[in-house]
Each structure stands twice: as structure tokens, then as C-alpha cells.
Amino acid sequence: MGKTKTLILGLGNSLLSDDGVGLTIAAELKNRLNESDITVMETSVAGLSLLDLLVGYDRAIIIDAIQTLDGKPGQIYRLDPEAFDTTRRTISPHDVNFTTALEFGKKVGLPLPQEIVIFAIEVSDVSTFSEECTPQVTRAIPTCVEMVLQELKRW
Helix, strand or coil, X not given: CCCCCEEEEEECCCCEHHHHHHHHHXXXXXXXXCXXXXXXXXXXXXXXXXXXXXXXXXXXXXXXXXCCCCXXXXXXXXXXXXXXXXXXXXXXXXXXXXXXXXXXXXXXXXXXXXXXXXXXXXXXXXXXXXXXXXXXXXXXXXXXXXXXXXXXXXX
């Protein structure tokens, strides 16, 4: 049956301060992991475009920035895709939320991962042009890296 193929996907925009945190964590994991059945990728795509990246993997860990109403910057959440199921109405294909994209992918029969875990880091600044994360978010990076490594062990 071969090895289980795992994708670790860091999302974000490296030019918008904290929005690049997922990319930074993925880059760090790329340095730490050297297993043929684990692929680590960094991307700025969203919505339906994400499906292309997920096809063919058995499991996926997605790392991204998140902003919640009362979140403390640097807080890390471990979520399932269903957690993002806030709205299903959408205006453009770029606005398709992750859950809707996954449902669509399953409906059309794409070979998507059976298990997806999302690590979301609470951020404070996603509008300043900067390649640096804010201090609280920067401090969360090593913690999130460890959480992803623990998740891989659990699998």
C-alpha cells in the first residue's frame, strides 16, 4: 500500500507582517524534516487554488494566520476544517472558504487528504508592509513548529 503521503502547507503573504507566519513556520519545518513521505510547501494561494496543492496526499497539516475577535496575538489553535464553516455564500472564486473548497473537491471526486489539521496562529498586524512578524507572533513560531512535529508523531 506504500507510505502515507503527508503535506505540510504554510499559507500567507510574507510581505504583510504577521500574515507571513504560516510561511515562516513551514520554512522552519522544511529545515527540520527530512522524510520522503512528507512534503513541506509554502504558498500564498487561497480558496479553490488550494485544492490543486492538496490532491494526492493522504494527510495534510495547514498552517495559517488567523484573526479572531478576542484572540491574543501569538495564541495557537489546532482546528479541523469544519471550524471554518462560517459562511457558504461567496462572491468570487477567490473568496471561497476552505470548507467550501474541500466540499467541492470531494463532490467532484478529487483525491483529497482523509485527515486535515489546521494550526492557526492568532496575529495582530496583517496590513503593515514588513517581512517581520510582530514580537508576540514571532515568539509563537517555535511553539507551533513543535506542535506540528508532535502531530506528525501522533500520526
